Amino acid sequence: MNTLHTLELPIPKLSSGKVREIFDVGDGFILVVTTDRLSAFDVILDDPIPSKGFVLNQMSLFWYNRFRGLVPNTVLMSDPGMMGLGEEIPEDQVAQLHGRSVLMKRADVIPIECIVRGYLAGSGYKDYMREGTVGGHKLPAGLKKADQLPNAIFTPSTKATEGHDENITVAQAANLVGEEITKKLEKLSLKIYTEAAKYALERGIIIADTKFEFGILDDEIVLIDEVLTPDSSRFWQADKVVPGEEPASYDKQIVRNWLEASGWDKTPPAPKLPQDILDKTSNAYQEIFSKITENELIT
Template sequence: MLAESNRTVTVWETQLPLPLVGRGKVRDIYAVGEDNLLIVTSDRLSAFDVVLPNPIPYKGKVLTQISLFWFDYFSDLTRHHLITADLDQMKLDSRLLEKHKNELQGRSMLVKRAKPLPVECVVRGYVAGSGWKDYQKTGAVCGHALPEGLKQCEKLAEPIFTPATKETSGHDINIDFEEAVKRVGDKTARKIRDLSIEIYKKGSEYARKRGILIADTKFEFGLLGNELILIDEVLTPDSSRFWPKDQYEAGRDQPSLDKQIVRNYLLEIQWDQQPPGPPLPVEIIEKTSRAYREVCRRLVDKEIQ
């Protein structure tokens, strides 16, 4: 579906004449030949793992442009799945391109098709979200015993790797490192742990200089033959908690640059977090769209329109 109002193009769902591999909560994924995928990032927004009924204008473009920046930025640390984001270089059927160019522009990536590992690589530099909940209950997060007396959203001395399962439906479940080892093997688990922490550190140093704290994030890795590559999206406001640095103060919830705006609204209306998600008020949609574009501007100097 393509809705156009003034210059805003909102993409809720694409219908391309290619084999559909799947629709995730946010991405439409098509096969391009045997080895490649066309990943189209829509403007769908999920919160608490439920897709909400309203698209957020420009969101898919923001996520795509930010990920593109990071794939390049981390290319000395890890191989990744990106082949190109330039539609003209994707060698797609010319009729497909002609018909869908407007909708695909800026939000599509041709990537190498990998076998995603069944573990989500979460890194936390601050104790927030489900980490804060676990810490309050047990004093630990995913098997990492943390010092006593940490405040909500407090910075950790060192970032920690807190893997989660990749659930096909519903919430991902936090697991400890031993459980990750059971799922992917010792060598791979160590490798994705060390890489995730390294990427997080390098990325958050960069973001901090631009006034953004990356509180935590989730990476995905996949196997291409025997080779481990970084896939999916990287350090976006969807896969991470981004906080404005100048307003940071431990001991409370942080004002947010990203979808916390939506999360807060949903908490306020006491939605039971079961599908379907409630419609969002126009102000929340616009505020969220502005927040996503502001992050893109600040982080990677890209003006999205």
């Protein structure tokens, strides 16, 4: 099994995000490679998390496939051997792409993040405590941290190219990307979330909240980026949720807790992570993958 932190290929790189390297393969196609990078407190750590890229990539593919009747996506293929890259990319580099890459059609990214919350946590909880509302949605009084909301709510945010994404109301989202599109995105996001949450709960997992991204391709709204992964969603073990307490989630929380306790001032570079923190984090990612997909992880 390989780990991957950064990647250069002899083809043009379109962008290097916090986690993914996006390459232009021409004719409107992109190669999206999910690395094992982890960012915490907006700093990319030097240590890759073994298997993280495999988990994020294969979990997204699982959900894309599950929801393909509900929303079109841009995935063309996930087997690097089939992508016809052999002429441009040496074989050993193609081998590095296995299990963590997709060839996609390039869509025009709709510049908002479509967040859905079914439970009270994170910044939603903070807003609720301050104002009794979350993203402009009025909620009943007396809710506790980790409580389920009466209905899942759509709480979009901006997609900041630098710095933090900002929470916005549905009306502000409509100003940014248009009212009709916003309505469609809200409806789609709630529908995907609700179906996924039901599926997960049957397997003992609560999806507390999640973030979707959409694009436009051939005048149609398409689902893009990562889907219902531990980087984009809070997954909780249903039988461990105690109202009033923030449940452990299957993600980088182990790393965040360790970093908080280390006394690091959150400016780069981040301290090197101990092996047991790397292992525990890797295990958390793999565990949620197998609980949700009931598949073997391809590594």
